[in-house]
Structure formats: structure tokens, C-alpha cells
Amino acid sequence: MNKTRKAILLAAVVAALATAAAAAAGTNLSLVAYSTPKTVLGKIIQAFQQTPQGRSVSFSQSYGASTDQARAVAQGLKADIVFLSTGDDVNLLVDQGLVDPKWNRQSYDGIAADTVVVFAVRNGNPKHIKGWADLIKPGVQVVTPNPFSSGSAKWNVLAAYGAERRLGKTDKQATDYVQKLFQHVVSQDTSGRNATNTFLAGKGDVLITYESEALAARANGQNVQYVIPRQTMLIELPIAVLKNSSDKDVANQFIRFVKSPPAQDLFAQNGFRPVDKKVAAKYADKFPARPGLFRIDDKYIGGWRNADKVWFDPNKGRMTKIEQAAGGPTSG
């Protein structure tokens, strides 16, 4: 073998050893998340890597529409941790045997952070949108993602319905409201983030989205104004470990870290409402309270299992009928 060939072979062996060493040195956690929390999770991961448990942990991250991501994991997308936007999507994984059914008995009911449903509007709010009733005024164009692929859209639907019920409407009237709302919808992207981009590109008068997303757009220099309606829903963002994770201990350590004060602080600085009450108190003026705030377990919604059956069942759910009537998508 001539000199050049020897040198190349040696280099290859060294490179292979180095890669093997690097791989063996630390753990790699695969984090599959919904479409919008990339910035804040990036910061939380960095903070985690400064801690003794996180020092030699590297992360692979994938972001996309919440329900689509859950389905991808069900189809084999490797994940150690999922951070999705609805408990419904975590339940999808529970039903596939991929997540422990007791996931929501962890601290804070398995929730990492909160946010609320808001209306993002054009600068100066030219259409004077304040509450749900304004969304179905003539000529108002609404942007929301597709409820069959996006977690954000599911929250939007339930918030719309719940708000009407809490204002005294009957089940039928509230459902009719949702139908009217979707007749004003001009775009249904697959994910919350795509809907934000569509709105920012000039489509529609109002975008129904997460408060965290409106703040994220603002932080990115976008000219976004938002309104928190009086009747709105608390969006609880779940985090869970996968049963077949090969690094369950480290994964659980990360999840614990996510719920600890340093990470909760990062959430608050990046537009999310912390679940940790002490941290939340520090940022109280950034996140206005709403008297009409209700949760998924509200008596009119009845929790995710019930909401999924009533609203999002692909064959018999109310959203399927509403979409058909409005000429919208009846699947993700």
C-alpha cells in the first residue's frame, strides 16, 4: 500500500473512532414537539445542558403540527419525549401503547406550560375585534389551522364553543356559532405556525392562535397586535416520556427540569404562562388574567376523551359536519 493510501486509511480509522467515542460519550434524546415552541425549547435545552444531569446529553428535535407529529410517532418516528399541544394528541399515543396512561398523574397533571387562546389582529385593530361575537360579523375573515392536524385548531374550536356556553347559550346554539365561525374561515393550514405565517403574509383579518405564538411573532419583529377575549380557554401543553425510550431516566430528568423554576422562568420570558405558581406570580402583569378563563375539564367540554369523541371523530364528530357545510377539509 502506498503512502497516500495508508494516510487515508489512518485518517478514516481515526475519524471512525472519534465518532464512536462521541456517540458513546453521551446520551441523545429525541424530542418531538408541536409546531411553535422551537425558540423556547432551544433555550430550555441549553439551560438543561448546563446542569450536571444534562452535561453530556444531546437533543434531536422535530417540530410540526401536533396531531401530525403524534401520528408520525405512532408510525415509527423515534421519540424519547413528546411535547405536544393537546392532551388529545398524547392520548393518541397512549392508545397505541406508546405512552403510559398515567402520564397525566405526573406533577402539574403532566403539563409543562400554559397559554391562552387569543385573537391576533391587524395593526390598529381596524375591524374592532374584541370578542367571539365580532368574529362572525359580516366581512370578517378568520384564519385558523385545520382541527384534524393541528392542536392549536382544536383549542380554538373548543374555546369558541365553551365561550358561547358560558355566556348562556345552549349546546345547539353554541355549535351553530362554531359553524358560523368556520364559514368565515379563509384558510386552514396544517399547523399553528403555518397559520401564523399565512396571517402575517396578509391573509385574513384575525388569526385565532396561542398567546405564546402572538408574543413569539412579536419577538421576531413582526407587527402583531392581539386581543384576549373575556371568555377564553386555558391551553395546557403536555409533556410525556415514551414507554420504549432507551433513556427513560434521562428523559424523565429533562421533564422534571422543564417543570423546575429555571425552565419555567424561561417559558415566561418567551411568552408562555408558567405552571409553577411562584414563577407565574413574578410575571403576573405580562399575562393578564381573565375572569372568563375556563379549562378542558370545564363542564361544557368534559375533558379530552369526551371532546375528541364529540368534536374530532373523523366520521361522527361535529367538526366533520361543520367542515363539510363550510366546504373545508374533513381530515388533516
Add this chain to the structure above:
Amino acid sequence: MTTFLSVVVLLPIAALVFSSGDQGWHQFWSVATGPEAVASLKLTLGAAVAVSLINAVVGTITAWVLVRDDFAGKSLMNAVIDLPFALPTIVGGLTLLTLYGPRSPIGIDIAFTRTAILLALLFETLPFVVRTVQPVLLELDREAEEAARSLGAPESRVFRSIVLPNILPGILSGVALGFARAVGEIGAIVLISGNVPFKTEVSAVFVFNHIQSGDQNGASAVALVMLAIAFVLLLAIGGVRFLATRHERDA
């Protein structure tokens, strides 16, 4: 070679065909003719037809200019034509978005409209007709044209009666290739069209979304239709080639 071809091409096609028929062809048909699927197919085919017509005309003009005309920068123009073949489709879509989207410097914003789809497809299918007509024009014997001209026939007549019949097979195969490309395009469309079901959702995006949402049946139904269209187009191109060269074989 046969093993390679079978594993890489035939096996996946078999998977598509048989999975579609999995729950019975009746079920397949009802999904394939569902409103959203049909809307996407109508939009896709309509756009492909429109784009093909434009390409047939502009492509022929461009080929003509490249072969019969001479001017500074012609070889540059010739080289540039192949750009859509070399450029990634998603970059193509992004470039169109910069000039004709929300922050357009010339004030033209067609993002999220059907026009955007047409524009993206025109970009991606631009080279086809030009490249299939060019070689034919080059080889064309000019004697007949010269004769007709010297007999006093106007240019348009010369073109229509003498040139056109000869370059028609070239135009047709270019159109067919471009049509096939237009039906299947996703990269250039996905950023610029808005992908609104029933309004600006093409079939490729329909299939993509339905795969992501786990609706493999819905995706397969439309995908199978797209596969069938691709086969038909290939047969058409082969047929055109066959007819066009038959005089060579007969000779």
C-alpha cells in the same frame, strides 16, 4: 438490473396499487371521488392544462428565437433555460415569492392565489417545450420554406403549413412532459400557494397532508390517480415519438 428495478420501482408501485385496493375498490372509489380529492384533482389538471397551453406557445417562440435569431446574449439565454432543471424546486418557489409575494418590490402580490400556482408551474415546466422543439428546428430543412417564400407565401402561412407540422411532435412531447411535471409538482407550490383545501390545494399537497394525518387511504386513492395519469402521459409521449419517427423507419 431486474432485481434493482423491481425493488426500487416495481415494489413501491405494487404497494400503492394493492394498498389502495385493500379495503375494496368500492371504498377506494368513494374516497377518490370525495369532494376535497376531486377539487384538488380539478385544480391540478386545470392548472396543468393552462400551463401546457402557455408553454406550447411561449416555448415554441423561445426555441424559434434561439435557433433562427442571433443577438448578443443568445448563448446566455440558451444556458439559462435549463435553470429550472438545476435549481431545487423549493428554491424556485421561494424565488417567486420574493418577487411576487407579500414584500414584492414591484407591488405584485399573488401569494396564496391560484395565479401563484400557475406561476410556480410555469417556472418549473419552462424548459420542456423549448428543449424538445429546438433540435427539431435545427434539423429542419429550410428548402421548403424558402420555396414557399419565393412563391410569395406570407410568413404566417409558411409557418402554419410548413414549419408547424414538422415541429408539432416536438411541441407535443414537450407539452406532455411538462404536463406530467405540472401534475406532480409540490416543492415550488408548497410555500407560495397557501394550500387551502378547495381553493388552492393541488393533488400533491392533498396527498402530502393526508399522509401526515395518517389517512393513508385518502392519500393512496389520489396518489393512484396521479400514478395512472403519469402512465398515460408516458404512453402518449412514447406514442408521439413512435409516430414522429415512423417516417424514418419507413424510409
Add this chain to the structure above:
Amino acid sequence: MRRLGLRGIAVFYLLAVLLGPLTMVFYRAFERGLTPLWSSLSDPNTVHAFVLTLKITAIAVPINAVFGVVCALAIVRRRFPGAGIVNAIVDLPLALSPVVVGLMLFLLYGRTGWFGSWLEAHGIQVLFATPSMVIATIFVSLPFVAREVVPTLRELGDEQEQAAHTLGASSWQTFWRVTLPSIRWAVIYGVVLTTARCLGEYGAVAVVSGHIEGKTETATLRVQDYYENFNLTGAYGIAIVLAAISVVVLVAMTLLKPKEGV
């Protein structure tokens, strides 16, 4: 006058559809200065995306080059029944949407697919990992070398090969010393086209990749990632790198193209 008119139409069309937008992208990429551009391009996940694209291309191109030559030889030199069908199958990836390719791979290698349970039982990850992306890229870039070599082989005729054969050369020697040199430029041109296709692949890998940053994002997927995360500079940055590579490829294509003359 008509001449100018036609020329004008052609030039205007090319400017409006091709060159105008391309210039805009370069402008927008540098609009905010070099720092944000550089930080997006030097982001480790972006670097990895470029590396992954190159890796996949480095695997797919040689495979398709070899296959393309073998296939062309079979179609042109051996009269076997079904040569026409083989020709059509090889051409199929040109006419088929890349998302349909991605779907087919899902149906084969997904958890509920034909090989899904076998792969899971053996812990082999095909979907949402590099293997499926390589398979997808091989499929979509399959035709180019074959399509370039077939007409060249046809035109050349096989007298030289026959001569070599009668002089006692083995099949391999004939191929290596006689056939290959004569189709050399067709193969090279085909390889250039194949490389361009591999570098630019989007639809099929978008379906199968799982969009795992730093793992299964190619350069084209990264463009979409940046775009969707409000990082327009980053998106344009990757776009101009890919565009610059495309221009190099375009130059190669122009110089190597079988001479049709202009």
C-alpha cells in the same frame, strides 16, 4: 420587426419568470448584511443539513450511474421482450409526483406497512431516518443516466463491440475498453443531471424524513424550516447556496450537453 417582437417576448418571459425572481433572492439574502446570513448558514443544524444532502447525493449518484449504464445496455443491445416496458418503467420517475414516491415508501416501510412489523421487530429504522431518504432520492433520480445513454448507444451501433468480440475480447473487456469510452460523455452528462436532481429533491424526502433537526433535514427541508420559523434571511441564505451550486451544475450541463448547436 416581427423578429424583434418574438425576441422581446422570449426575453421578457425569461426575465419575468426566471431571472427576475432569482436576482431578488440574492438581493434579499444580503439585505440585512452578512452577520445574520452567516449565523444562519453556520448554524450546526444547517451545516448538518448540507452534509446530509451531500451524503445522500454521494450514495444515489453512483448507484444510478451504474444502473443507468447497465439498463441502457440491456434496452439497446439485448432484444428481449419487454424492453419497451423497462424503458417506460425507467422513465416513470420523471412523470410521477415525488410525494407519491414518499407515500409508496410509507406503505412499504411504515409501522403499518408491508415490512413494518419485520423492521420494528429487528429494530431497523427506515422511515424517518436516512435509509428511506436515500431510497426516495434514488427513485426520483433514476432515469437520467439511462435516458442519456440510450440514444447515444443506439446511434453508435455495435460494430466496434462485435469487432472486439471476434478478436477474442471478453464481455468485460469489451465493455470497459470499447463501449464505456464511447458513451463517456453521455454518462457524464447524465451524472450531472442526476446530481442536480438529488441536490434539489424535496417532495419525497419531505414525506419520509420526520423533519428531525440535525438528523433528517436536508438542505431543501431546512429552507422550509427557516421560512416557517420567521427566519427569512436563513431561508434565502440556504437558497442562494443551492442556487450557486445549481449555476455550477448549469454551466457543466451547458458545456457537456451533446452538441445540438445554437
